[in-house]
Amino acid sequence: AQSVSQHNHHVILSEAASLELGCNYSYGGTVNLFWYVQYPGQHLQLLLKYFSGDPLVKGIKGFEAEFIKSKFSFNLRKPSVQWSDTAEYFCAVNGGNYQLIWGAGTKLIIKP
Protein backbone atom coordinates (compact mmCIF):
# COMPACT_ATOMS: atom_id res chain seq x y z
CA ALA A 1 0.00 0.00 0.00
CA GLN A 2 1.09 3.53 -0.64
CA SER A 3 2.19 5.59 2.33
CA VAL A 4 3.65 9.01 2.95
CA SER A 5 6.02 9.83 5.76
CA GLN A 6 6.74 13.29 7.06
CA HIS A 7 9.48 12.82 9.59
CA ASN A 8 9.22 16.10 11.45
CA HIS A 9 5.95 16.70 13.24
CA HIS A 10 7.03 20.06 14.64
CA VAL A 11 9.66 22.47 13.40
CA ILE A 12 10.55 25.76 15.04
CA LEU A 13 12.71 28.26 13.20
CA SER A 14 13.65 31.88 13.47
CA GLU A 15 12.82 34.34 10.73
CA ALA A 16 15.30 34.29 7.82
CA ALA A 17 16.35 30.73 8.58
CA SER A 18 16.35 28.20 5.78
CA LEU A 19 13.69 25.51 5.74
CA GLU A 20 13.63 21.94 4.58
CA LEU A 21 10.71 19.65 5.37
CA GLY A 22 11.11 16.01 4.54
CA CYS A 23 8.61 13.86 2.68
CA ASN A 24 9.16 10.24 1.70
CA TYR A 25 6.69 7.97 0.04
CA SER A 26 6.38 4.31 -0.70
CA TYR A 27 5.17 3.47 -4.18
CA GLY A 28 7.13 1.92 -6.98
CA GLY A 29 5.30 3.35 -9.95
CA THR A 30 4.76 6.75 -11.48
CA VAL A 31 3.67 9.27 -8.89
CA ASN A 32 2.19 12.72 -8.71
CA LEU A 33 3.35 14.70 -5.71
CA PHE A 34 1.90 17.64 -3.83
CA TRP A 35 2.58 19.97 -0.97
CA TYR A 36 -0.39 21.68 0.65
CA VAL A 37 -0.28 24.35 3.33
CA GLN A 38 -2.83 25.03 6.06
CA TYR A 39 -2.52 28.42 7.74
CA PRO A 40 -3.96 28.67 11.25
CA GLY A 41 -7.72 28.38 11.14
CA GLN A 42 -7.83 28.06 7.38
CA HIS A 43 -8.36 25.38 4.78
CA LEU A 44 -5.69 23.48 2.91
CA GLN A 45 -4.24 25.23 -0.12
CA LEU A 46 -2.02 23.86 -2.83
CA LEU A 47 1.55 25.06 -2.43
CA LEU A 48 3.12 23.22 -5.35
CA LYS A 49 2.87 20.03 -7.35
CA TYR A 50 4.98 17.69 -9.42
CA PHE A 51 3.49 15.69 -12.26
CA SER A 52 6.43 15.28 -14.65
CA GLY A 53 9.39 17.12 -16.15
CA ASP A 54 11.87 19.18 -14.17
CA PRO A 55 12.17 17.55 -10.76
CA LEU A 56 12.75 20.92 -9.13
CA VAL A 57 9.35 22.50 -8.76
CA LYS A 58 8.68 26.06 -7.74
CA GLY A 59 5.51 27.02 -5.96
CA ILE A 60 3.93 30.03 -4.41
CA LYS A 61 5.49 32.27 -1.76
CA GLY A 62 9.06 31.29 -2.59
CA PHE A 63 8.69 27.60 -1.82
CA GLU A 64 10.23 24.89 -3.94
CA ALA A 65 10.44 21.12 -3.79
CA GLU A 66 12.72 18.57 -5.36
CA PHE A 67 11.57 15.16 -6.52
CA ILE A 68 14.33 12.60 -6.12
CA LYS A 69 13.01 9.39 -7.57
CA SER A 70 15.85 7.21 -6.33
CA LYS A 71 15.19 8.34 -2.78
CA PHE A 72 11.39 8.33 -3.02
CA SER A 73 11.51 11.85 -1.66
CA PHE A 74 9.84 15.18 -2.32
CA ASN A 75 11.30 17.59 0.20
CA LEU A 76 10.01 21.13 0.57
CA ARG A 77 12.44 24.01 0.84
CA LYS A 78 12.51 27.73 1.32
CA PRO A 79 15.77 29.69 1.59
CA SER A 80 14.51 32.31 4.06
CA VAL A 81 11.32 31.86 6.05
CA GLN A 82 9.04 34.59 7.30
CA TRP A 83 6.76 34.75 10.31
CA SER A 84 3.81 34.44 7.93
CA ASP A 85 5.01 30.97 6.93
CA THR A 86 3.78 29.65 10.27
CA ALA A 87 1.40 26.90 9.21
CA GLU A 88 0.99 23.17 8.89
CA TYR A 89 2.45 21.59 5.77
CA PHE A 90 1.14 18.39 4.22
CA CYS A 91 2.80 16.21 1.64
CA ALA A 92 0.52 14.08 -0.53
CA VAL A 93 1.12 11.45 -3.17
CA ASN A 94 -1.03 9.99 -5.89
CA GLY A 95 -0.09 6.71 -7.49
CA GLY A 96 -2.59 6.53 -10.29
CA ASN A 97 -6.08 6.44 -8.87
CA TYR A 98 -8.30 9.17 -7.49
CA GLN A 99 -6.91 9.13 -4.00
CA LEU A 100 -4.30 11.38 -2.51
CA ILE A 101 -2.34 9.65 0.23
CA TRP A 102 -1.56 12.24 2.86
CA GLY A 103 1.33 12.59 5.24
CA ALA A 104 0.66 13.37 8.89
CA GLY A 105 1.67 16.99 8.45
CA THR A 106 4.47 19.13 9.84
CA LYS A 107 3.64 22.08 12.05
CA LEU A 108 6.03 24.92 11.32
CA ILE A 109 6.40 27.76 13.80
CA ILE A 110 8.46 30.79 12.85
CA LYS A 111 9.67 32.92 15.72
CA PRO A 112 9.65 36.63 14.89
Place this chain on the structure above:
Amino acid sequence: DAGVIQSPRHEVTEMGQEVTLRCKPISGHNSLFWYRQTMMRGLELLIYFNNNVPIDDSGMPEDRFSAKMPNASFSTLKIQPSEPRDSAVYFCASSLGTTTLIQYFGAGTRLSVL
Protein backbone atom coordinates in the same frame (compact mmCIF):
# COMPACT_ATOMS: atom_id res chain seq x y z
CA ASP B 1 -15.35 31.31 -8.73
CA ALA B 2 -16.24 31.31 -5.05
CA GLY B 3 -14.38 28.09 -4.38
CA VAL B 4 -15.70 25.18 -2.36
CA ILE B 5 -18.33 26.39 0.06
CA GLN B 6 -19.08 24.59 3.27
CA SER B 7 -21.70 25.28 5.89
CA PRO B 8 -21.95 25.74 8.74
CA ARG B 9 -18.44 26.90 9.69
CA HIS B 10 -18.97 25.89 13.28
CA GLU B 11 -21.42 23.46 14.79
CA VAL B 12 -21.88 22.73 18.46
CA THR B 13 -24.31 20.01 19.35
CA GLU B 14 -25.12 17.57 22.09
CA MET B 15 -24.42 13.89 22.01
CA GLY B 16 -27.18 11.98 20.28
CA GLN B 17 -28.26 14.81 18.03
CA GLU B 18 -28.24 14.63 14.24
CA VAL B 19 -25.67 16.77 12.47
CA THR B 20 -25.74 17.68 8.79
CA LEU B 21 -22.77 19.26 7.08
CA ARG B 22 -23.12 20.81 3.66
CA CYS B 23 -20.82 21.32 0.73
CA LYS B 24 -21.05 23.08 -2.61
CA PRO B 25 -18.17 22.09 -4.89
CA ILE B 26 -16.58 24.32 -7.48
CA SER B 27 -18.80 24.55 -10.54
CA GLY B 28 -17.72 22.09 -13.20
CA HIS B 29 -15.81 19.84 -10.81
CA ASN B 30 -17.07 16.29 -10.88
CA SER B 31 -15.11 14.73 -8.04
CA LEU B 32 -15.94 15.46 -4.43
CA PHE B 33 -14.20 14.33 -1.27
CA TRP B 34 -15.16 14.49 2.40
CA TYR B 35 -12.29 14.49 4.89
CA ARG B 36 -12.08 14.55 8.66
CA GLN B 37 -9.16 16.19 10.43
CA THR B 38 -8.24 15.52 14.06
CA MET B 39 -5.11 16.06 16.08
CA MET B 40 -4.77 12.36 16.74
CA ARG B 41 -5.41 10.95 13.27
CA GLY B 42 -4.58 13.82 10.93
CA LEU B 43 -6.44 14.06 7.64
CA GLU B 44 -8.66 11.07 6.84
CA LEU B 45 -10.63 10.52 3.66
CA LEU B 46 -14.20 9.59 4.52
CA ILE B 47 -15.85 9.26 1.14
CA TYR B 48 -15.26 10.05 -2.51
CA PHE B 49 -17.89 10.85 -5.14
CA ASN B 50 -17.40 10.96 -8.87
CA ASN B 51 -20.19 12.32 -11.05
CA ASN B 52 -22.46 12.31 -7.98
CA VAL B 53 -21.92 8.59 -7.39
CA PRO B 54 -20.18 7.33 -4.23
CA ILE B 55 -17.11 5.48 -5.43
CA ASP B 56 -15.32 4.76 -2.18
CA ASP B 57 -16.88 5.02 1.26
CA SER B 58 -14.41 2.75 3.02
CA GLY B 59 -13.29 5.63 5.19
CA MET B 60 -16.70 6.24 6.69
CA PRO B 61 -16.24 5.35 10.35
CA GLU B 62 -19.48 3.51 10.95
CA ASP B 63 -23.16 3.40 10.11
CA ARG B 64 -23.79 6.61 12.01
CA PHE B 65 -22.15 8.43 9.11
CA SER B 66 -23.82 8.85 5.75
CA ALA B 67 -23.16 11.06 2.75
CA LYS B 68 -25.19 12.00 -0.27
CA MET B 69 -24.67 13.93 -3.44
CA PRO B 70 -28.09 14.49 -5.00
CA ASN B 71 -26.68 16.69 -7.77
CA ALA B 72 -23.42 18.07 -9.09
CA SER B 73 -23.56 21.17 -6.94
CA PHE B 74 -24.44 19.85 -3.50
CA SER B 75 -23.37 17.21 -1.03
CA THR B 76 -24.19 16.45 2.58
CA LEU B 77 -22.46 14.52 5.31
CA LYS B 78 -24.78 13.41 8.09
CA ILE B 79 -23.94 12.02 11.49
CA GLN B 80 -26.80 10.41 13.38
CA PRO B 81 -26.56 10.05 16.32
CA SER B 82 -23.50 12.18 17.00
CA GLU B 83 -20.94 11.27 19.66
CA PRO B 84 -18.19 13.31 21.36
CA ARG B 85 -15.51 11.38 19.46
CA ASP B 86 -16.94 12.80 16.23
CA SER B 87 -15.62 16.22 17.22
CA ALA B 88 -13.26 17.27 14.44
CA VAL B 89 -12.92 19.58 11.48
CA TYR B 90 -14.69 18.21 8.43
CA PHE B 91 -13.42 19.34 5.04
CA CYS B 92 -14.99 19.02 1.66
CA ALA B 93 -12.78 19.15 -1.43
CA SER B 94 -13.51 19.01 -5.13
CA SER B 95 -11.45 18.36 -8.21
CA LEU B 96 -11.92 18.37 -11.94
CA GLY B 97 -12.14 14.79 -13.13
CA THR B 98 -10.17 11.84 -11.91
CA THR B 99 -6.99 12.65 -13.75
CA THR B 100 -6.61 16.24 -12.68
CA LEU B 101 -5.63 15.48 -9.14
CA ILE B 102 -5.50 18.92 -7.60
CA GLN B 103 -8.06 19.05 -4.84
CA TYR B 104 -9.55 22.38 -3.79
CA PHE B 105 -10.66 22.52 -0.20
CA GLY B 106 -13.47 24.32 1.51
CA ALA B 107 -12.98 26.27 4.73
CA GLY B 108 -14.19 23.32 6.79
CA THR B 109 -16.81 22.78 9.46
CA ARG B 110 -15.56 22.63 13.03
CA LEU B 111 -17.85 20.20 14.85
CA SER B 112 -18.00 19.97 18.61
CA VAL B 113 -20.17 17.27 20.12
CA LEU B 114 -20.69 17.80 23.83
